[in-house]
Amino acid sequence: MPRTEPSFRRRLNWLIPGMRAEARALERAGDSGTLRFLLPSPFSPEEKADLVKFYEDRLKQGAEGRRILASITALSPDSCPFCGTAGEPETFEHMFPKAQYPWLSAEPLNLAPCCWPCNVGRKSLTPQTSPNPYFDVWLRKRWLIAKVVDVSSPGVVEYELDAAADLEPHQIALLSKHISDRRLKRRLPVQAATAFADHLGSFRTVQTQFSLSSTRLATYIGSSLSTSADDRARRFGENHWEAVALRCWASAASGIDWVKLLT
Ligand SMILES: [Zn+2]
Numbered sequence: 001m002p003r004t005e006p007s008f009r010r011r012l013n014w015l016i017p018g019m020r021a022e023a024r025a026l027e028r029a030g031d032s033g034t035l036r037f038l039l040p041s042p043f044s045p046e047e048k049a050d051l052v053k054f055y056e057d058r059l060k061q062g063a064e065g066r067r068i069l070a071s072i073t074a075l076s077p078d079s080c081p082f083c084g085t086a087g088e089p090e091t092f093e094h095m096f097p098k099a100q101y102p103w104l105s106a107e108p109l110n111l112a113p114c115c116w117p118c119n120v121g122r123k124s125l126t127p128q129t130s131p132n133p134y135f136d137v138w139l140r141k142r143w144l145i146a147k148v149v150d151v152s153s154p155g156v157v158e159y160e161l162d163a164a165a166d167l168e169p170h171q172i173a174l175l176s177k178h179i180s181d182r183r184l185k186r187r188l189p190v191q192a193a194t195a196f197a198d199h200l201g202s203f204r205t206v207q208t209q210f211s212l213s214s215t216r217l218a219t220y221i222g223s224s225l226s227t228s229a230d231d232r233a234r235r236f237g238e239n240h241w242e243a244v245a246l247r248c249w250a251s252a253a254s255g256i257d258w259v260k261l262l263t
Contacts, residue, residue, distance in 0.1 A: 148252045219254075
């Protein structure tokens with residue numbers, strides 16, 4: 001009788017110990033600060049095909065898999081963890097790519113829910129050069145700032161890495177690459193300009209009602225922007241694009257001619 005190919009289910013049973021071992025190695029590397037030195041375990045082309053199929057067929061399509069993916073998405077339900085774009089993240093980024101690390105294809109701690117532009121834009125980012133939202137707890141420190149380019153049109157801001165941030169040189173290098181590869185300097189100002197127009201609309205309503213003097217108007221707007229910044233930072237983190245933009249507008253508020261902007 002000819003030997004038949006073992007079923008996918010049976011082949012998966014053989015692969016599970018390897019997947020578990022690689023997941024443990026990922027966790028150990030993350031906890032010990034050696035994530036950038038994690039090497040992939042060897043694999044055959046057949047093993048790689050089955051591991052990727054497991055992610056595509058079972059995790060993305062199966063009922064239990066979808067429940068797992070939904071719980072990962074729930075970690076960042078309202079915005080992309082990499083750029084802060086509002087809305088439910090649309091895709092999953094394999095921080096250790098399937099092609100080189102197939103044993104981690106379906107490992108939840110290797111999957112970051114994010115938006116399409118971030119996932120596509122990370123082409124040249126590697127696990128060694130990409131900040132990791134699960135293990136790099138130092139990402140919670142404040143490291144992103146924005147500056148008003150011209151006080152006569154304060155909606156236009158420029159984002160940059162805060163030179164005074166309390167970070168180590170290798171962390172600064174990771175964030176510089178993250179900002180440039182995900183094109184944040186180009187993408188974030190677009191969102192900020194829209195948000196500024198919205199805030200201006202609500203300040204206009206207040207000014208129409210109360211006709212504040214220019215000094216009182218600037219004080220009111222400065223404090224309102226500052227309160228909104230704290231709210232965004234609490235909800236989405238210190239480096240969320242809107243929290244950062246609101247802080248920069250709040251600190252520039254006294255130098256802005258709000259009466260002119262609102263009329
Ligand atoms: Zn994003």
